[in-house]
Amino acid sequence: MMSEFERQHPVASVSRAFGLIRGNIVTILVFLFVGAQSESFPFLWWIGGGFAFLLIIGVANWWRFQYKMDGDTLHIRSGIFVRKDLYLTKDRVQVIDISSGIMQRLFGLVRLDIQTAGATSRQAAIDAITNVKALEINRILRDSHTSSSEPDSGSKIADIPDSDFLKELKLPLKELFIAASTSGSFGIALSVLATVFSQIEPLISESELFEYIISVLPSQTDTMMIGIIVFMFIVFAWLISFFSTLLTYGNFKLVVKEKEIIISRGIFEKKRVTIPYNRIQAIHVSEGLIRQPLGYASVHLESAGYGDEKGTGSIVLFPLIRRANILQLLNDVLPDYQKEMKGLKPPGRALRRYIFKSAFPITVTTGALYWFLGLNLWIWLLPMVSLLWGWLKYRDAALAWGDDILLFRSRKLSKSTAYIKKKRVQDALIYQSLIQRYRNLCSVQIHVASGDRGKSFMVEDLEYEEGIRLLNAVRKNGINTDNHIPERTPNGILLPGWVSPVNTF
Amino acid sequence: MSEPSFHKLAPGVIRVWQWSNSISNLFFLAIPVGYALFFGYIGSHLWFIICSALIILTYWLLSIVWVPFLSWKNWRYSINQKEIDLKHGILFKTRTLIPLSRVQHVDTRQGPLFRHYKLSSVTISTAATTHEIPGLDRVLADRVRKQISTYARLAEDDV
Secondary structure, eight states, rough: OOOOOOEEEEHHHHHHHHHHHHHHHHHHHHHHHHHHOOSSOOHHHHHHHHHHHHHHHHHHHHHHOOOETTTEEEEEEESSSEHHHHHHHHGGEEEEEEEHHHHHHHHHHHEEEEESSSTTTTOEEEEEEEEHHHHHHHHHTTOOOOOOTTTOOOOOSTTSOOOEEEEHHHHHHHHHHHHHHTTTTHHHHHHHHHHHHHHHHHHHHHHHHHHOOOOOOOOHHHHHHHHHHHHHHHHHHHHHHHHHHHHTTTTTTTESSSSEEEEOSSSOOOOEEEEEGGEEEEEEEEETTHHHHHHHEEEEEEEOOOOOOOOEEEEEEEEEEEEGGGHHHEEEEEEETTOOOOEOOOOOOGGHHHHHHHHHHHHHHHHHHHHHOOOOGGHHHHHHHHHHHHHHHHHHOOEESSSSSEEEESOOOOOOOEEEGGGGEEEEEEEOOOOHHHTTTOOOOOEEEBBBBEEEEEEEEEEEEHHHHHHHHHHHHHHSSSOOSOOTTTTTTEHHHHOOOOHHH | OOOOOOOOTTTHHHHHHHHHHHHGGGGGGGHHHHHHHHHHHTTTHHHHHHHHHHHHHHHHHHHTHHHHHHHHHOOEEEEOOOOOEEOSSSSEEEEEEEEEEOOOOEEEOOOOHHHHTEEEEEEESSOOOOEEEEEHHHEEEHHHHHHHHHHHHHHHHHH
16 A cells, blocks of 8 residues: 555656646747847757756656555645645545556556546646556545446446446548648647747758759749748648647547546547546537538537646547538437527628628728738738628527527637537626617627636627527526427527438438 | 516715726826827827827716716616526626526625725626626625525525
8 A cells, every 4th residue: 555655756757847848838939939039048058948947847846746545535745835735535536547648658657637526626647657556546546436426337447448338439540631631720830830940040041052942943033932931831830730630639539438438549649538427518519611611520528627737628529520420429429418409590680790890800900901011902802701701600600599408609710519508507698789789689608617717608699589588598497498499480590500401300 | 587676786886986997097198198208299199199198088087977877877786596687888788697506606805995985896706707796885795695605505406
């Protein structure tokens, strides 16, 4: 037994340092960007010094992190300056995840994540621990589990499929490649590239290779040069986002059990998340701008309590799926959610508001840019596109409710369809601006718990009366039959509309 | 279903808002001042400074004379055993519904201005958001807080 305080394997300090880098990547990039401007301070010093500093923090964290088993209580003591004592008792522990990243696997170690019941509790984690010890902790905290949440769990190890194992879904290779090539993490990749480029740019422009390229290229204008550079940047960014998605979602596996679902993914860095059903607050399907025309979407869920480093509770339930198969997937994972119901669209008089709200800011910005920077006439294509964007937002906005469920469908860039159980709604709001009041419209919004914070879903410019009826629908928690959306309303629509109604009935 | 009975805030809150607006909105005057220091005040710059200063002063006066009153007039709250219902907003009206079974904790708060006018705010937190009923009489605020927490406990038993 481990009744004495123990430290983790020393490699925990390194993985902690990497964790810090990953958690603060944006800050670090900004620092590098700023640091690169100063002449007196060489770039490599910035990187080296920064990493040494993080390593020191990592070592200090490792030194101050101790854990022991005290009967059926796991006692974790941590914190460099402020000591924090965390006691995890058996009856509070809800989920134990054993996973391993690159660092851990190099040394034959595992990472132990413990989530406790309670909506806002943060998880406790032991970063680097031998498999034997992890299994022992898992056994003690989980084995003679008497609470109702795990009535017939005879498993010693979380990895072995239990008797309540229901279904396993994998991401086919083809879909993985489509997901990777259409992933929207362009922006992040671009900013990384920009930083790197700003560092090596002086090297390139002084090198002979660069001059050689310049001399070889046919006589080019400045605009063409800029065009080529921009194009290359985009190709690079795409490649980066392609491979990062490939590595993140490779080996994707979704296991559905009676009480919980388990998501595991990652090629080098393996991640494993266990989500008990009673933690799921909302589920939403996102159809991206590139993916929607190809007939693909990704499915996400909002979970209370499960917080990653950023504190959001958003988890990818399935990275890419054909639109026609979404309902099948949802039926497999969440059979108790009502999927199809009658919904409401914004009335026709709301269309101009949608178009105005999309087009106005873009037109003004374009105008200003055109005027002050003297840009090309082609830039006026942007306001044209924004008209289409406004129309798309109008077309995709819809709201519906069933006996115990709400459906919010809207579009920012990608189209999002969200299912929320009524009993998970934290609050419901309706907004009316002066103009909306004049036009008898309103915007509705609800919040659900997600991670440490909440997440909101919103539909704009519905009939005011429908907004009031939504409030009444939320008000009557649970089954109610007197507040259904009538069979025939002028703005009626059958949601979610992924399959044509002909096929469904 | 009958409309729930709505209550108003304590009229004293108008005074509090007048004071706090008069102080906080004064900082907007930093815009023309900063502009003048940066660009000088000759020619077209002078016009910009005069216009912006006039707009800000008008806004400042309105935010003292008129806005607090309108804000008070538009504020309504209602609490019953099932939910909390809040209505507020002058141009941009908001109506909030919080099911009582979702309420995690309630507390009363008192800033220095509120204390001077013997008022309190009641803050209602759910797992996702926090809402505030600003400016209730101190005694009433305590009663509202107790009422909400009692109802919340009852509502939790239902679910």
